[in-house]
Amino acid sequence: MYITITPQKLGANYSQSAADYVDYLEKENQIPGIEERDQELFFNQEEDEISPEEVVKEIDANTAKLEKNEPKFYSITVNPSQYELKKLQNSSEALKQYTRAIMKDYASSFNREINSRPINVNDIKYFAKIEHHRAFKGTDFQVKENQPYASKILQLKNEVRKIEHGELEGDIKAIELQILKLEREAPHQQNGQRIVQGMLKDGNQNHIHIIISRKDISNSHSLSPGSKYKSSEVLMNGKLVKRGFNRDDFFQKAEKTFDKQFQYQRNFVETYRARKDFVKSPKTYFSAIMGLPASEKALAIKILRETGIPLPPVIPLSKAQLSVKLIKTIQKSILTASRSASIGI
Structure with a gap:
């Protein structure tokens, strides 16, 4: 499970409307030829089939006392792994649940109170949408590592055009053979095609987008998951006030909720805590893998190799293989994949 929380990001200044973001989330419903019955609509805690117009209206109207330089909403993206999606059996209803x-x-991860009670989900104004497709981005390592081939192919295609227009002399057939050779030699392929930016990814790519108003449902209290305060109390006007949002707590709760709700047996390398520990101490991370029972260790290695992360040929299985150079190589690869949301563990 890979979950991200990001503030509204629309240029130097925050847009005063959620319309552009909601329109972006409608992209799959705008695919030519898609049947109305196959379209995914927005939903919230109590309602299904909410229109994009209603989402924009509700989010835009819930911004009391927010300054122009403050985000009006936050976005959560929930990306289940291929193993987790397999457990869900491609069910949109399960993703909604x-x-x-x-x-x-999410609500319980706020260290805040409203009217002297803890925040609960009924205080949160949000709308969610399931998407079934994901395209390769320019930041994905597959696209980056294919880029030198893409640049050379583009150069050769330009040469062909110039020859056709009489601006250059050359053998078009020979150049086309060079292009074909480069297409085949590109390191990352999908169904025999060179992976390029915008190409849809194969397999089950179901994921969830959630747009959350910065203000609570009463439009009176600001609830920011981007708060720099994890969980603390501060004395204000002689009164002790709770503040903050604990992201670690939320990510771990979301993971446990999935496991309990769908009876999922999570491997060590799939856990949020393990991935976080890897960033801090790769040696401890791989030592923990080595200490797993044989069947769990085999599955851990299988999962790592299936993530699409460009791991080195040898995953360290002994202390002798845990070289500083190897650790740094793997660490850089996993962090790059995580930032591009392509990580699958």
Whole structure:
């Protein structure tokens, strides 16, 4: 499970409307030829089939006392791994149930009170949408590592055009053979095609987008998951006030909720805590893998190799193989994949 929380990001200044972002989330419903019955609509904690117009209206109207330089909403993206999606058996209804469950986890991760009671999911104004496709981005390592081939192919195609227009002399057939050779030699392929930016990824790519108003449902209290305060109390006007949002707590709760709701047996390398520990101490991370029972260790290695992360040929299975150079190589690869949301563990 890979979950991200990001503030509204629309240029130097925050847009005063959620319309552009909601329109972006409608991209799959705008695919030519898609049947109305196959379109995914927005939903929240209690309602299904909410129109994009209603989402924009509700989010835009819930911004009391927010300054122009403050985000009006936040976005959560929930990306289940291929193993987790397999457990869900491609069920949109299961993804909806899970979304509603983790929004309770989200609310409980605020160290805040409203009217002297803890925040709960009924205080959160949000709308969610399931998407079934994901395209390769320019930041994906497959696209980056194919780029030198793409640049050379583009150069050769330009030469062909110039020859056709009489601006250059050359053998078009010979150049076309060079292009074909480069297409085949590109290191990352999908169904015999060179992976390029914008190409749809194969397999089950179901994921969830959630747009959350910065203000609570009463439009009175600001609830920021981007708060720099994890969980603390501060004395204000002689009164002790709770503040903050604990992201670690939310990510771990969301993981446990999935496991409980769908009876999922999570391997060590799939856990949020393990991935976080890897960033801090790769040696400890791989030592933990080495200490797993044989069957769990074999599955851990299999999962790592299937993530699409450009791991080195040898995954360290002994202390002798845990070289500093190897650790740094793997660490850089996993962090790059994580940032591009392509990580699958």
